Amino acid sequence: MARKTKAEAEKTRQLLLDSAMRLFSEKGVVKTTLAQIAADAQMTRGAIYWHFEDKADLLHALFERSITPEAERLWRTMTEEGADPLECLLKASHAFWLEMNSESTLKQVMMLYNQAEQVPELADKLDELHCQEDSHMYQALKMASERGALHPDMSVETAFTLFHTLHAGMVQLVCGARKCTVELDKEKIFRELILGIERAVSAPGRLKSPR
Amino acid sequence: MARKTKAEAEKTRQLLLDSAMRLFSEKGVVKTTLAQIAADAQMTRGAIYWHFEDKADLLHALFERSITPEAERLWRTMTEEGADPLECLLKASHAFWLEMNSESTLKQVMMLYNQAEQVPELADKLDELHCQEDSHMYQALKMASERGALHPDMSVETAFTLFHTLHAGMVQLVCGARKCTVELDKEKIFRELILGIERAVSAPGRLKSPR
DNA sequence: GTTGATACAAACTTAAGTGTAGGTATAATC
DNA sequence: GATTATACCTACACTTAAGTTTGTATCAAC
Numbered sequence A, B: 001m002a003r004k005t006k007a008e009a010e011k012t013r014q015l016l017l018d019s020a021m022r023l024f025s026e027k028g029v030v031k032t033t034l035a036q037i038a039a040d041a042q043m044t045r046g047a048i049y050w051h052f053e054d055k056a057d058l059l060h061a062l063f064e065r066s067i068t069p070e071a072e073r074l075w076r077t078m079t080e081e082g083a084d085p086l087e088c089l090l091k092a093s094h095a096f097w098l099e100m101n102s103e104s105t106l107k108q109v110m111m112l113y114n115q116a117e118q119v120p121e122l123a124d125k126l127d128e129l130h131c132q133e134d135s136h137m138y139q140a141l142k143m144a145s146e147r148g149a150l151h152p153d154m155s156v157e158t159a160f161t162l163f164h165t166l167h168a169g170m171v172q173l174v175c176g177a178r179k180c181t182v183e184l185d186k187e188k189i190f191r192e193l194i195l196g197i198e199r200a201v202s203a204p205g206r207l208k209s210p211r
Numbered sequence C: 001g002t003t004g005a006t007a008c009a010a011a012c013t014t015a016a017g018t019g020t021a022g023g024t025a026t027a028a029t030c
Numbered sequence D: 001g002a003t004t005a006t007a008c009c010t011a012c013a014c015t016t017a018a019g020t021t022t023g024t025a026t027c028a029a030c
Helices: A007-025 A034-040 A043-050 A055-066 A069-078 A085-100 A103-114 A122-146 A154-177 A184-199 B007-025 B035-039 B045-051 B055-065 B069-078 B085-100 B104-118 B119-144 B156-175 B186-201
Strands: none
Touching: A007 A034, A007 A043, A007 A103, A034 A043, A043 B085, A055 A069, A069 A085, A069 A122, A085 A103, A085 A122, A085 A184, A085 B085, A103 A122, A103 A154, A103 B119, A122 A154, A122 B055, A154 A184, A154 B156, A154 B186, A184 B156, A184 B186, B007 B035, B007 B045, B007 B055, B007 B104, B035 B045, B035 B055, B045 B055, B069 B085, B069 B119, B085 B119, B085 B156, B085 B186, B104 B119, B104 B156, B119 B156, B156 B186
C-alpha cells in the first residue's frame, strides 16, 4: 500500500491528530512517544514525519485545530455596547467550568495547554494565546469598573487576578490526576461559586437575589 | 579521594538535594538529568546512586525534607477551641501568597509539587499529602460553617473548592513561566483578594470594615 | 502509458540518559 | 594495625526515542 488520494491523506492527518490528542491528554505529552501515536492511528512514524516536522510541530497543529471561532465571538460580545461585561464574564465562567467538567474536547485541549508549558518550543506560542485571553478579560473587567459595577474595594487588577487564578485552578482541579478526598456535587458548587464571586467583585448595590 | 566521614557524607547528600531542588525548579523535573544534578553539586552520578535509588527516590527525598512542622502547627491552631477558623484560614492564605511571591524555598517546593504530577511514581505520595491538606482545610471550613460564619449561599464544599482552586491557581500563576500582560502590584492585590474572598464566603453580619 | 511527485513503510543511525559492575581510597571497628 | 564496610568515581552496557534514509506502490498529470 502506498500513495493515497489527497482526501485520504488529509484524513490520515486528522487521524494522527486525533490519536495525538487522545494519548497526550491521557498520559501526558512527555510520556507519549511518536511511535505510540502512530500505532494508535494504525500508521507508522513515517506518516507523522511526513505530515509534521516533529513532536512540537504536531502539538502546534493540535493547538491550531483547537482555536475555535466561538471563543473569539464570546469575547467580542462581552465588550459590546449594550452588554453587561461582568455578568457576561460570570456566565462565561460558569459555562466554561461546566463544560470542563464533562468529557468534552475543551477539557482535552485545556489539558494540553496545561502540559505544553513543559515544552519550551511552545511556550512562546502559548504565552501569546494566554496574553490575548488575558487582555480580553482585563478589558471586560475594566469596562465593568468604569460603569461602577465593581466593588469599591476591588480594583480591576485584583478582579482580573481573581478570575485568572480561579480559571487556572479549575483547569488544574479538573485536569489533574489529583484524587480529591471530598466528593463534590460539581453543578451545585459551580452555581454557588459564581454567586460567591459575584459578592466578591460586584458593587454592593448591584447584587441580585438568587435567580 | 574516597571515603569520607559520616558527617561529610550527609553533607554531600544535602548538597545533592540542594542542587536537585535548584535545577528541578529552574528547568523542570523531566528536563533535568541526574548528570546535571551531580555536576552542579560537583559530584558524579555515582554519588546520587549511592544516596538514592533513582530519580523518583531523589524527588521523594526532596519532599520528605520539605515537610515542615510549621505547616502542621498552623493547621492545628486553626481548628483549636478558641480560634476563628475562617479568619485563620484567610490570614494563612494571605501569608502563603505573599511568601509564594518571594524567592523563598516554599515557592520552589510548590513548583516541585506542581511538576511532580507528571512523574507517575510520585503521584500517589503527592495525592496523600494533598489529601491531608485538603482535609485540614475542609475541617476548618466545616467548623466555621457550624458556627454560622459562612455565608448562607455558600456550602462548606463550595468554600473548600474556592480556596482549593485559588491556591492551585496562585501556585500556577506564580510558578508558571507565563508572562502576564498586566503588570501587577502583588501586595495590594493579595490584600484586596482576601477582602473579596471574605465577602464571598463570610456570613453578612460578620464582615468587618478594612483593618 | 510513462513519468514524476506523493504518501507513506521499514530499516537504520544517532544521541541521550539510565542503570550497573568494578575499582579504590579511606573511615570505622575491633 | 588488619579488616571490613563505606562513600564515592569511572567506564561501559543497555534502553529508548528521535531523526534520517531509502524503498515503493500508487495517484496525478501530460
